[in-house]
Amino acid sequence: MKKTILSGMRPTGKLHVGHLVGALENWVMLQNEYNNYHLIADYHALTTNPDTAGLYANSLDMVIDWVAAGIDPVKSPIFRQSRMKEHAELHLLFSMLITTARLERNPTLKEQVRDLNLDSLVYGHLGYPVLQSADILLYKGDIVPVGEDQVPHIEITREIARRFNNLYGTVFPEPEPKLTKFARLVGLDGNQKMSKSIGNTIELSDPPEAIQAKMRTAVTDPQKVRRNDPGHPDVCVVFSYHQRFNTAEVSDIRAGCETGALGCVDCKKNCSMKIADVLLPIREKRLGLEAHMGDVEDILADGEKRARIVARHTMDEVHTAMKLG
Numbered sequence: 214m215k216k217t218i219l220s221g222m223r224p225t226g227k228l229h230v231g232h233l234v235g236a237l238e239n240w241v242m243l244q245n246e247y248n249n250y251h252l253i254a255d256y257h258a259l260t261t262n263p264d265t266a267g268l269y270a271n272s273l274d275m276v277i278d279w280v281a282a283g284i285d286p287v288k289s290p291i292f293r294q295s296r297m298k299e300h301a302e303l304h305l306l307f308s309m310l311i312t313t314a315r316l317e318r319n320p321t322l323k324e325q326v327r328d329l330n331l332d333s334l335v336y337g338h339l340g341y342p343v344l345q346s347a348d349i350l351l352y353k354g355d356i357v358p359v360g361e362d363q364v365p366h367i368e369i370t371r372e373i374a375r376r377f378n379n380l381y382g383t384v385f386p387e388p389e390p391k392l393t394k395f396a397r398l399v400g401l402d403g404n405q406k407m408s409k410s411i412g413n414t415i416e417l418s419d420p421p422e423a424i425q426a427k428m429r430t431a432v433t434d435p436q437k438v439r440r441n442d443p444g445h446p447d448v449c450v451v452f453s454y455h456q457r458f459n460t461a462e463v464s465d466i467r468a469g470c471e472t473g474a475l476g477c478v479d480c481k482k483n484c485s486m487k488i489a490d491v492l493l494p495i496r497e498k499r500l501g502l503e504a505h506m507g508d509v510e511d512i513l514a515d516g517e518k519r520a521r522i523v524a525r526h527t528m529d530e531v532h533t534a535m536k537l538g
């Protein structure tokens with residue numbers, strides 16, 4: 214029997230190449246091997262921003278990006294968290310099984326507080342790993358594809374599953390993290406994180422001209438001032454993109470940069486073209502989907518219908534085990 218994977222993202226805006234290499238390519242690869250559920254985590258988006266104005270439009274846009282990148286919604290249901298009340302109920306029940314002290318120790322939370330410069334936390338933000346546990350365990354996820362920074366959350370999910378099973382009888386598996394192979398892409402500005410909120414991204418929907426314009430702003434080796442100056446590619450953002458999107462030429466580019474034979478202007482143009490080539494099929498598919506928004510809404514409705522059957526079944530098991538209702 215195939216194992217089950219739950220993966221999701223917050224619908225906070227258009228996806229970028231960091232999402233592609235850090236998650237989407239991996240999800241596409243895994244969809245033949247596992248039962249996948251793809252969650253549009255719109256409740257999670259509210260933990261850091263309660264404004265719901267763009268949430269639905271962003272959710273539809275995320276469906277477009279996912280499908281354009283190769284997620285097959287027939288194989289893997291795509292659905293919105295807020296359409297599935299079972300997520301909220303299981304979150305509530307799980308919140309009785311973990312202490313606030315345990316959640317306060319979550320290192321990812323500490324990072325977020327620092328990165329977002331928060332001077333206080335809403336209750337839902339502290340508890341978002343508990344909601345994430347409900348997201349995963351509602352579908353009895355065995356595997357969760359994550360980056361290193363998310364591993365502590367999977368440990369919380371395992372602890373909650375174990376506590377529930379010990380108290381009420383075995384209902385849930387203890388899911389394992391599956392680390393994505395490729396590390397994060399750095400942002401155009403050299404920030405370790407490519408992020409829309411920082412404004413240092415190349416979006417999946419960017420046309421070649423936009424990619425080229427953004428690439429002009431990318432941080433290079435500060436010691437390579439003139440075209441013929443020898444450079445240090447390992448400190449250059451553009452070179453890190455060549456390593457990911459232009460593997461065939463990467464050793465020539467290193468040699469050209471180090472000897473001064475290659476200038477940054479040409480190097481950036483070349484890198485922009487290679488990224489545009491990789492994104493071309495995604496962009497074309499995106500345009501096709503954008504022209505048929507009714508189909509995109511149908512993908513969500515179908516995904517919600519299929520996911521709801523599983524979610525309700527799990528909640529029936531939970532009610533029976535807990536002798537509720």
Ligand code: SF4
Pocket residue numbers: 433434437444445446449450451452466469470471475476477478480481
């Ligand atoms: S030549 Fe290319 S790799 Fe070298 S510093 Fe300039 S942009 Fe970076």
